[in-house]
Amino acid sequence: MSFSDTRLRVFYAVAKHLSFTRAAEELYLTQPAVTFQIRQLEEHFNTRLFDRHHNRITLTEAGITVFNYAERILELYRETEKAINEMTGVTRGIVKLGASTTIGEYLLPLILSGYHERFPGVQVRLMVHNTRLVVRKLEDATIDVGMVEGPVKNKNITVTPCTEDELVVVCPSGHPLCKFDEIPLQQLKEYPFVSREEGSGTRAVITELLGKGGLPYEQLNVVLELGSTESVKGAVEGGMGISILSSASLRKEVQLNSLCVRRIKGTPLKRRINFVYQRQKFRSKAVEEFLNFAKEQCLSLKTAI
Numbered sequence: 001m002s003f004s005d006t007r008l009r010v011f012y013a014v015a016k017h018l019s020f021t022r023a024a025e026e027l028y029l030t031q032p033a034v035t036f037q038i039r040q041l042e043e044h045f046n047t048r049l050f051d052r053h054h055n056r057i058t059l060t061e062a063g064i065t066v067f068n069y070a071e072r073i074l075e076l077y078r079e080t081e082k083a084i085n086e087m088t089g090v091t092r093g094i095v096k097l098g099a100s101t102t103i104g105e106y107l108l109p110l111i112l113s114g115y116h117e118r119f120p121g122v123q124v125r126l127m128v129h130n131t132r133l134v135v136r137k138l139e140d141a142t143i144d145v146g147m148v149e150g151p152v153k154n155k156n157i158t159v160t161p162c163t164e165d166e167l168v169v170v171c172p173s174g175h176p177l178c179k180f181d182e183i184p185l186q187q188l189k190e191y192p193f194v195s196r197e198e199g200s201g202t203r204a205v206i207t208e209l210l211g212k213g214g215l216p217y218e219q220l221n222v223v224l225e226l227g228s229t230e231s232v233k234g235a236v237e238g239g240m241g242i243s244i245l246s247s248a249s250l251r252k253e254v255q256l257n258s259l260c261v262r263r264i265k266g267t268p269l270k271r272r273i274n275f276v277y278q279r280q281k282f283r284s285k286a287v288e289e290f291l292n293f294a295k296e297q298c299l300s301l302k303t304a305i
Helices: 006-017 020-027 031-045 061-088 101-118 131-139 185-190 201-213 229-237 247-256 285-298
Strands: 050-053 056-059 093-100 122-129 145-148 157-172 192-196 221-226 243-246 259-264 270-278
Touching (some): 006 020, 006 031, 006 061, 020 031, 031 061, 056 061, 093 131, 093 285, 101 122, 101 145, 101 243, 101 247, 122 285, 131 157, 131 270, 145 285, 157 201, 157 229, 157 247, 157 285, 185 201, 192 201, 192 229, 201 243, 221 229, 229 243, 229 247, 247 259, 270 285
Parallel strands (some): 093 122, 093 145, 192 221
Antiparallel strands (some): 050 056, 145 270, 157 243, 157 259, 157 270
């Protein structure tokens, strides 16, 4: 945490989420620690700030008043910290990132290593989820910046392109589709298909692009839905079916020849990888420097095999 009052930050997180559990997750605290800080604040004001109803909480009238002031106070803390950092020329602080699975596991580490070298005083916290959850955490200000490949429809979120990613068909070595240099689109529905879960940016893009090419997602013979790229690769390698994955996630398998990778004939499967962040939210110098640095890196970031 920064120099601002810990109790106020804990209260604000609980009030924002109306959840002790989610506040503890955001602040990297234990739930008992969060409960203790709220109790201390209530004792300070000599009034209850939350009403507890079985498994849910709501703000009391006093709690709503404290929440409104806390929001303004914490914003002033952030502006103060940014102003002083700009005066001293030192970039410090915390950058809370969210990334969809493919980006977080295969692309973002390439950016973060260089950022850490340039700004060693900044602590980066990365949360990896599917696109839907990354956007949700951005909306409730759990994270500062997200990197996703799926569509984002919230008008309050700015979407800035980073790079382009190619999706390819992946099959077990020796699979009948490996005989094609480029696979005819309609051949995909003839074989068991291993899919990412609903909410995944990869799945959303596949659904859109295959549909445009004339193969609705519903016509695929989906036998398994999995929550990560690594689990999909494992299922394909184990002979459970074919899939479509980011080429960036398949470099090792291509080098080892453990999986067969092919493009689809006449149907390019390409998607944009984007930065997403709240349009109106104040951004610290550390967050702004991350965005500037990451955008520079995107110019040279290659995702194709």
